[in-house]
Amino acid sequence: MGLLPQVGQYIIREHVYKNITGQILTIGRQTIHITPPLLKTFLEQQGLPCPPPEKIQIDRSTTNSDMDQFIDDKSFFGSFSTGELRSLDHSNFEGADIVWDLNRPIPPELENRFDFIYNGSVLDNVWDPVTSLRNMSRMLKPGGRIVHLEHGTRVNGPYLTFPPDWFHDYYSVNNFADCKTYLATFPTPDKWNSRLEWTLWEPIKIQGDQVMANGQFFGPPCEYFTICIAEKGPDSTSDLTPNQFQYRSPEERQLHLQQAVKFKLTKRPIVRFS
Numbered sequence: 001m002g003l004l005p006q007v008g009q010y011i012i013r014e015h016v017y018k019n020i021t022g023q024i025l026t027i028g029r030q031t032i033h034i035t036p037p038l039l040k041t042f043l044e045q046q047g048l049p050c051p052p053p054e055k056i057q058i059d060r061s062t063t064n065s066d067m068d069q070f071i072d073d074k075s076f077f078g079s080f081s082t083g084e085l086r087s088l089d090h091s092n093f094e095g096a097d098i099v100w101d102l103n104r105p106i107p108p109e110l111e112n113r114f115d116f117i118y119n120g121s122v123l124d125n126v127w128d129p130v131t132s133l134r135n136m137s138r139m140l141k142p143g144g145r146i147v148h149l150e151h152g153t154r155v156n157g158p159y160l161t162f163p164p165d166w167f168h169d170y171y172s173v174n175n176f177a178d179c180k181t182y183l184a185t186f187p188t189p190d191k192w193n194s195r196l197e198w199t200l201w202e203p204i205k206i207q208g209d210q211v212m213a214n215g216q217f218f219g220p221p222c223e224y225f226t227i228c229i230a231e232k233g234p235d236s237t238s239d240l241t242p243n244q245f246q247y248r249s250p251e252e253r254q255l256h257l258q259q260a261v262k263f264k265l266t267k268r269p270i271v272r273f274s
Contacts, residue, residue, distance in 0.1 A: 022115030177233035
């Protein structure tokens with residue numbers, strides 16, 4: 001589980017667009033692949049003040065930490081947000097605050113509780129990603145946001161891999177306020193923690209007053225992660241199940257087109273890294 005440098009940069013940009021505050025949850029303790037100098041660069045790029053050095057702690061508790069370089073999760077989120085950070089995992093082996101197996105429905109006290117959730121490569125390592133995704137959606141407050149980073153290809157040996165439409169379709173049928181999905185590509189398996197090239201995945205094309213679906217997603221000819229941000233609306237649900245593009249009824253196709261247009265027209269900035 002981890003938060004890669006460009007994902008951290010993206011989360012800071014999201015905070016500038018809409019403050020990340022209140023209750024923050026990471027799914028699993030996250031290794032933050034960011035050094036103190038890199039954090040300083042990311043904050044300065046967005047015109048944000050840098051915390052004093054004594055406020056930045058080095059990660060010495062997560063399994064994949066670099067004991068001499070990477071900052072810890074509290075230092076990352078605390079560098080720009082006043083929110084309270086919690087973590088949830090199926091065990092407390094890395095010191096999670098909340099112990100719960102996301103393969104099982106969450107208890108009522110976890111519903112509508114968090115303003116921001118970060119899921120760094122968890123769904124690709126659980127047996128039941130559908131239940132887990134629904135749990136994450138239930139844990140979000142209306143107006144809350146979730147960021148996913150999941151493997152799109154078999155790099156690092158995940159249980160499962162996820163294309164961008166898997167997330168987009170779920171958030172469409174459940175009437176989220178916004179959803180944007182990206183392909184973060186890299187040329188070879190050994191380059192997964194290098195600089196990634198982000199491309200927004202576009203499920204529709206608009207020509208004049210015509211809105212058309214782009215069809216099935218077949219993936220790029222290289223390795224990639226899928227990165228998604230979704231914002232919960234006041235009328236969003238969590239239990240509806242989408243059908244894949246080629247199996248939809250005319251009514252379902254129309255719904256997905258309408259939702260894709262809604263997502264496309266939100267003011268959330270599109271990011272491009274390369």
